[in-house]
Amino acid sequence: MNPGKFSRLITFLILIFFYIPIAVVVLFSFNASKSPVWVGFSLLWYKELFTNSYSIWKAFWNSIIVAISASFVATALGAFGAIGLYWGKFKGKDYIWIISYLPLIIPDIIIGVSLLIFFVFIKLRLSLFTIFIAHVTFSLPYALMIVFSRLQDFEYSIIEAAYDLGATEEIALFKVIIPISFPGILAAFFMSLTLSIDDFVITFFVAGPGSTTLPLKIYSMIRFGISPTINAISTLMLAGTIVISVFMRKYLKYIF
Amino acid sequence: MLGSNVEIKNISKFFGDFQALDNVSLQVKKGEFFSLLGPSGCGKTTLLRIIAGLEQPDSGDVLFDNKSVINIPANKREVNTIFQNYALFPHLTVFENVAFSLRLKKISETEIKERVEKLLYLVRLEEHKNKKPSQLSGGQRQRVAIARALANEPKVLLLDEPVSALDAKLRQELLVELDNLHDQVGITFIYVTHDQAEAISVSDHVAVMNNGKIIQTGTPYEIYESPANNFVATFIGETNLMKAEVRETNEEFVRVFAKGIGEFECYKDKEVKKGDKILLTLRPEKIKISSKPLEGLNSFHGIVEEEIYMGYQTKYFVKLDEGYILKIYKQHVNYLLDEKIIHWKDEVFVSWNPNDSFIIEVEEN
């Protein structure tokens, strides 16, 4: 059945709706004036961003540090978790699935608030480290599910075949299980990176003084009102997103 | 390579409340092609997995060459398996799949290369050695699985429905190949299948299983020609089952009366006496169909109810005067030169040698 005119119209309206605001933001990042009236082309705001915005770059590097370290830990723990759930026969699997699904259906703000109260309660000073813990926590279930979904493409007999051919548990793990789940592990890593770089709400609660990440910085800049520097950051981040999206396309099927 | 003889002693296995295997015992001789045949859920795959060491029985023992292997884990047993879905490693090339077990041993690279290439030659995959499993056809994948399982030089090769995923024509070809391969390597093959034609055509011995028990063990000829009971008779090939009552007996034959057919003679396969209720089997290809009655045979009159032309043979369903519908397969030796070609609605006589109908079950009076 071919889709009708109606669904085509809706789709194109949605795409226009998606891209008009973004396009306007990108266009005005090249505006020569501070106010949003087009005066002429200029790279003024990029120059400003690259030469005169120490705090933005500090926030950027904070985001990168947290994203990479949290994604490594989340991917490693999540991948081993998925392998264990796929491979092992043990009681309590259902409970592990429940605590894996819960973070996905509980609003982000609750995770942020509960972690903040938890950190204060155990007297852990808020810093990049607490942000790192929070980011690992919310990325973990995604990492687990992505790797698990990859493993489900294979029948369990592949592990039995490895044993049958003389492999020990370690050999089956390193020569068979990890290599076959590798695309899933990679997808999980990139998913965690994106989630971490994107997160605002949870980070907002668990960040301490001096541990501002890029979304927190953008948030405080937006509160001061519109500024072409934000347009310039947005344009650069958008460019990064497009590159990552195109790259991630191959792995999308493990994410949904 | 040399095979082992395999002995299964009193194996039982439960999955929760379900008894998959019920005190199963059997013996497989060294170098034999042995089939485990039965419908799905009969326990044949569980038995195979217990021999492989992938499953532990609740009780009983598995012996290779009279030594118990029950405490040897799967990765140390001298047995390899060809899995139903082949379970090839998708990230490795054909060569590396076959080399997998060799690389786990301390074997030099040149010897690995030599042995893998020999195996790939054996299964005719030399040209595909650098391909990944996803680039191969179903039949090629199966051959990789065979080469991989043989690489370790096992004494016993277990095959779990290895051709069931392939289409009918390829299935026949690969079956012949497996048979040839068995002759070449000379090790013990234990073959699990639900397809009676496969089991009969390649095996030295067949064990027919149902509901976790072995019903009958024997050569394909014995299983087909003298099935032990109703289940084996109907599971292996097709047959006419008849309920009858014993009227008279002598040394070799029994005179019986079957409702829907009448009185006739059959072979005295089991000890019976007058008045016993029995179950008889008669294979459809053993029955002759003709327009005149035949001398010296059991012969009855009937009408052709249905006629199915199959090319190499015709299947007839003949309704006897007393009501029983008999299945008859007529082989076309010289179809067009037959005295009269029999068609639908024709009046016919069906005849068979008393030797060909025999008793499979007896209910004593």
Add this chain to the structure above:
Amino acid sequence: MKYVSGYTLWLVIFFVIPLIIILSFSFLEKTPYGGVNFSFSLEGYKSLLTIGYLKVFWRTVWISIISTLITVLLALPAAYYIAKSKFKNLLLILVVIPFWTNSLIRIYAWIFVLGNNGIINQFLRFIGLIDSHIQFLYNPWAVILVLVYTYLPYAIIPLYASIERLDNSIFEAALDLGCSKRKAFFKVLIPNIKTGLITSIIFVLIPAMGSYAIPDLVGGVNSKMIGNEIARQLTTAKNWPAASAISSVLTLITLLGVILFVRNSKKEVLN
């Protein structure tokens, strides 16, 4: 089991225990500068029963439901069109790009367009149509607009995935049996993509219920949602039991909602 232990331990320590802590703190007494006294009190919950809070709860629920409805109604035809389109890979990428784009940037884009100093107001001022500005933002409808904008890709993607998996011949069978296109859509498509539909509703409704940044940045005083109230209790009011109590109630509402919703939809599928 050993492979799962790191994962499980982490989630128990940093997810389950903090949840238990806020649930227990919601029943304790507050101290003036944040923190709690370890004595039982229902003050945290009592403060929720004021008119002001009930209003915020009610607003959160209706804003979330309307945003979800609009989002899913838009997502359904779009997902269907993309799944059947010749250019589905390109269209999918076009949907995924906003999905991966930083959510603050997407909020900023609307402030930049519709804000009091945004381009529309600047333009209207420039051509002399108005003197100061028209206030497009800082009301519940602005919140709904940005919620729909933010979560539309979240709704399209699971719907797309479940439509794409469907065998096209079931539509041909429906048309062959004399079904109209419109009927085939409701009688054949919808029942068969139930899981995708449930997923996309959950993907939109839950973040909407817990939204903080969107009402904070584009909502006015009369469009604050529960998320903003939790943050205010925690940071400015320093009332931990109240913040914990609101959080517990919000968690309970979403969990119950999801469980009831999923269970009911399953029943319908079975019937």
